[in-house]
Amino acid sequence: MTYCIIVRGPLGVGETTIAKRIAERTGRKYVSVDEILRRNNLDNVKDGNIPLRNFIRANEIIAKKYPGKPLIIDGNFYYVCIDRDKKRKLSYGKESASAVYKLVFKFDHGTVINAENKNPEKVAEKILTLLKK
Secondary structure (H helix, E strand, O other): OOOOEEEOOOOOOOHHHHHHHHHHHHOOEEEEHHHHHHHOOOOOOEOOEOOHHHHHHHHHHHHHHOOOOOEEEEOOOOOOOHHHHHOOOOOOHHHHHHHHHHHHOOOOOOOOOOOOOOOHHHHHHHHHHHHHO
């Protein structure tokens, strides 16, 4: 069975580092949702939100590009964390952070891992341990 792992979390907590580490350790392809949205001009905010159809389109692009492939997806689903975002090289801004947060906050599938006070390496190791089960 082929399955994908989606790593998501608040801005700046290390989900990209975690996703890349897991991809390296498992030999899976790393895919950034942010990059797919950006490359396809789907990251625009309308009426305070990034439209759901843009995320659906991003998923379609990923599925078409990597059919049946096991992927590690850097979901980059934003929590309103404006101060942290301002310090990033590539700041997404309050509007983008709020928009995506509104859209994905209801997501309730998968395994939640509390990454508070843990570096990305420790979180990646925890995920890798769960994969072995």
